Amino acid sequence: MLFGKLRPYLGKVLRAHATAYASTELLCLRPQHEVNSKWLAYCMLSGPVIDWAVATSEGTKMPRTSWDRLGTFSLLTPAPRQQRAIADFLDAETGRIDALIAKKRQLRLSLEEWEQGAMIDAVGDWRLVRTVSLRQLQTLVVTGPFGTQLAAAEYTSGHVPVVNPVHIQRGRIAPRRM
Numbered sequence: 001m002l003f004g005k006l007r008p009y010l011g012k013v014l015r016a017h018a019t020a021y022a023s024t025e026l027l028c029l030r031p032q033h034e035v036n037s038k039w040l041a042y043c044m045l046s047g048p049v050i051d052w053a054v055a056t057s058e059g060t061k062m063p064r065t066s067w068d069r070l071g072t073f074s075l076l077t078p079a080p081r082q083q084r085a086i087a088d089f090l091d092a093e094t095g096r097i098d099a100l101i102a103k104k105r106q107l108r109l110s111l112e113e114w115e116q117g118a119m120i121d122a123v124g125d126w127r128l129v130r131t132v133s134l135r136q137l138q139t140l141v142v143t144g145p146f147g148t149q150l151a152a153a154e155y156t157s158g159h160v161p162v163v164n165p166v167h168i169q170r171g172r173i174a175p176r177r178m
Contacts, residue, residue: 001029001037003044008053008065013044027067034080038087049073 004012006025015037022028031040043049056069078086 001031001040001044003027003029003070005053005065005070007063008050008057009063011045011050013041015041025064027070035077036080036083036087038091039083042087042090043075049075
């Protein structure tokens with residue numbers, strides 16, 4: 001198992017499945033037969049271990065932990081059979097979460113395609129549709145006058161309401177009466 005000691009808050013952990021050469025920025029952990037490597041990987045990615053690695057790291061711009069410091073973390077270690085059961089459970093749960101994330105991405109892509117189709121249907125000529133950044137869009141949006149110089153009629157029905165920050169209260173627009 002490889003654990004990234006550089007910027008440990010990133011939680012870089014890899015279960016190696018073959019012999020490899022690694023950078024000295026990685027700690028190599030070789031679990032013995034009584035330690036399940038999948039379980040150990042989940043432990044190394046857990047909040048308490050990552051927090052300990054961060055707390056024991058040195059440096060500010062490029063903090064690093066070391067095995068001397070990280071190795072002092074105490075870990076409750078269940079029997080190998082329970083370790084395997086825990087790792088299998090976490091594999092199933094993370095698989096389910098990954099599937100939900102993939103489904104959400106697909107739904108987002110479908111929605112974007114639908115929005116593009118709806119825009120083209122509304123505009124009629126797809127060549128009239130263009131993409132602009134919010135910064136570019138800002139130059140195309142005209143804002144009205146703000147302040148107390150406006151006539152009372154501007155705040156009454158029949159006119160376009162003018163809203164400034166003082167009108168936004170508790171998530172609602174509450175125009176001031178003049």
